[in-house]
Amino acid sequence: MCSSKLKNLTQENISQINGRQVLQPKSNQVPTLDRRNSLKKSPPSPKPLNSLASKIPSPRPISLISPPLSPNSKSLRSKPAGSCKELLRSSSQKSRPVRSPENSDGGCYKEVVSMAIVQKQPGSIAAARREEVAMKQEERKKKISHYGRIKSVKSNEKNLNLDQEEKKKRCSFITTSSDPIYVAYHDQEWGVPVHDDKLLFELLVLTGAQVGSDWTSVLKRRNTLREAFCNFEAELVADFNEKKIQSIVNDYGIDLSQVLAIVDNSKQILKVKRDLGSFNKYIWGFMKHKPVTTKYTSCQKIPVKTSKSETISKDMVRRGFRFVGPTVIHSLMQAAGLTNDHLVTCPRHHECTAMAAL
Template sequence: MKTRCAWCSDDPLYQAYHDHEWGVPVHDDRHLFEMLSLEGAQAGLSWITILKKRESYREAFANFTIPLVADFDEADIEHLMLNPGIVRNRLKITSVIKNARAAQLVQAEFGSLDAYLWRFVNDKPLQNAWATLSEVPAQTPESQAMSRDLKKRGFNFVGPTICYAFMQAVGMVNDHTLDCFRYAEANH
C-alpha cells in the first residue's frame, strides 16, 4: 500500500489527483487558468467537492479557454447560475470571467500566463521537506506576493491562501510530505 500525504482521503478520485496531478509542474496557460479558477471556487468548501464538479466546470467555462471565458456576458452568468454541476455563487462565477479578462492583459504584457505566474518562484519549483501535514503553511511570502500582484491586476478570489493552494497544485512548490511516495518523484 502506498503512503500518501495525510490530506489525501481514500476516495479514488482524490487519490488519482494526488498521485498524478498535484505538485506536477504546469506550464500550460489553459491549465493554469483552470486551476486558478478551481482554487477560487473552492474557497470555503472542500477540495473534493470541487474535484467532483471539475468536469462540469470544464463544460460550463469553455474548458477554461481564456479568450472564450473573457467573452462571457450577463446572459452567460444567468445561465451558469442555473447549472447544478458547479458552485452557483454569483461572485465566484463572475470572478472566473473577470479573471479571464485580467489573464488576457497578463498574457499581452508577459507573453503568457505561465511566464507571469512562475516568476513568483524564479521559474523553478520550491522544494520543501515537511515531515507532517501540520508543518505545511497555509501561505508563504511567495503566495502573498502573488496575491498582491494578482489583485492589483484585477483578479478576484486570489488571496494568499488560495494562491498557495494553487502553487501547490501546479507544482510551483513540492509540498508532498517526506513519507509520501510522490515526494521523491516531485523533488527535482
C-alpha cells in the same frame, strides 16, 4: 453277643464334630487318643498379599494427607530406613503396586500400598510434579519470546511488510476513507509542475472554488466547471455577456459571484498575456522559473500561506484579479507544482522533484 458287638460298632462309627453327630464311613473312623494328641492344630499359614491388601483401610483424602511437592522434603526424610525406604522410593518411580518382602512388617506394607494408590490419583505427588515442570517450561518459553532471544521468520516477514508499507505511505491527509477521485488527484496531479496557460487558469478556478468547501467536492464538479466555462479557454470566457452568465447560474447551479469572478479573471489573464507573453511566465516569474522543494515530515507543519504567496497575491489583486488571497494562491502554487509540499515519506515527493529537474 453279636447284637452287642453291632451296637458298639455303630457307636464307634458315630463321632461328634463341632457339637454335631456325624456318621462317618468305616474307612474314616475316629482316631485313637494318641493320634488325636498328635494331630493338634498347626499354626495358620501366612495369608497371601492380596488378602492383606483387601483388609487394608482405604487411604485418607489427599487434602488431609497433603504430601510435599519436593522429594527432598523433611516428611520423606523422616520415614523409617531400610526396606520401607526402598519400597517408597520404588513406588514413587513406578506407578504399579509394590510387593513387600515376606519378612517385612505389615505397617510398612500398608504405607507403601497407600502411597501407590495416592500416586495414581490426579492430585498425587507425581502429577503435581509434572504440572509444576510443565508450568516452568511454559514460563521459560514466554521469557525467551519476550526478550527476543528467538526470532521467528514470521516476525521478520511482518517487519519487512511494515517497512514497505511505511515507504509507500502517502501524505497523511490521504486516508483509507479518502475518496478515490481525491486519491487519484494526489497521485497524478498535485505537485506536478504545470506550464500550460489553460490548465493554470483551470487550477486557479478550482482553488478559488474550494474556499469554504473541500477538494473532493470541487474535483467532483470539475467536469461541470469545464463544460460551463468552455474548457477554460480564457478568450471565450472573457466574451461572456450578462445573458450567458445568467444561463450558467441557472443551468449549472454556480453562484453568481463566482461566475463573475471567473469572467473577470479571464480578462486579466488576457492582459497578462499581452504584457508578458503568457500567464505561465507571469506565475513562474515569481519563482524564478524554478519550483521550491520542501521537506516536511508532517502535514501539520505545512503552512496555509507563505511570504511568496502573499507577494503573488498582492500583485494579482493590484492587476484586478478576484478571489486571489494568500491562502488561495498558496493552494494554486501546490497544485501547479510551484512548490512541492509532498511529505518526504510520500513517494510522490521524489517523483515531483525529478519532474521539476527536467
